[in-house]
Amino acid sequence: MPLTVHQFPCLSDNYGFLIRDEATGKTATVDTPDAAAILAELKTLGWGLDLILNTHWHADHAGGNAEIKAATGATIVGPGEVTRIAPLDRQVGQGDVVELGETRFAVLETGGHTLGHISYFDAADHVAFVGDTLFALGCGRLFEGTAEQMWTSLQKLAALPDDTRVYCAHEYTASNARFALSVDDGPALKARADAVFAARERGEPTVPTTIALEKATNPFLRAPALAGRVGKAGAPDFEAFGAVRAAKDGFKG
Template structure:
């Protein structure tokens, strides 16, 4: 089992697809399929063929390229069992009980509902990487379209419980906007201020802000910090349950 090569591929307006390649076997996988054309071009440039697609949830900006990619490469398509009827071309439906392996690399499926009711996250424990789709973003979290705040808090908490050094790849480049909001919630956070400045510089240079890490997000992402007394005080919610503070943060972000 060789180390995975990772390609962070911008797609559409602000989506990311992540391409994984295992050089010893020649196997290639992609996390989500926003754009068949972009993915096919990236694969052709490297001389790779797509074997596996791992889909996090049913929204079309994550599934729009599935059918073309499946037809062109004959790739297997894995996605959440709870959304099997809403994801085109699905060949394997998974839950947290599913045991997955890609080119010798174990994959743990985490059920992370909230953004959608069946959303899943893919964690590669031996590689120290996690693909969070639209559940957890760098300095933010996804909008709650189908679940409720308590459900979403449970989901981001599940991801936050992974080892600190785990690298996070999410589904969108939202970090700059998220940083600006985070600074209104915890302006005294020195690590956050440094991260926000770095993000500004990266985006000004046209560079991605990913990956981030579990450790970094726990120190800077307000949606993982509802137990912070400074955040609770700013919201007038000292001593409130974390899920309620989280819900208020999501409400404020929706209006930002």
């Protein structure tokens, strides 16, 4: 039976994700950006909570751990770095599997935004929760890791099946699209950017995305093809990526 994903906005630009294994009714929250909002959504849905699945240690991802665990008794799963700010019951990393009822999530190390960042991939349903590693038309800032580490992480995600639904943690897509248009004038990107701007005007989310769509239009996944645009023609792929990331960091559009 499939995995149900209930997505809702919280904080200024985060998304919360409550997920339910329909075969067993087991439920989880992916990260804990806003404890009050998550608990309210659970009450509205009539769901309990079995697991908290953290992607990384930042407060808008793990800051609600203690409050939600106290209210629900959920088991907290995540990378070891989460203990910098919040409790953790089970530490996981690359190669581990997290079970939510009959749904099995493979843990992928996707460091770069933070050193220990992880993602969760459900191979049966082709669903990935990627935190702040990959965004629709973007990627996370390199707060702790290197360009080479983040490029490796992005390639790991790009290798997932093309139809994988990618749930990233923030609604940054319109801003990402404006930057993307500054380094890529391809028709596929232009068409996607127009659709993104129209969706946001209507107040519609642009998450989830898909691996295929990101490979076709995301400038961070397309960095080698854009290397000449950022002064890195002929450079290793990760250096081209680093240049695109640096350009985004300084972008004012």
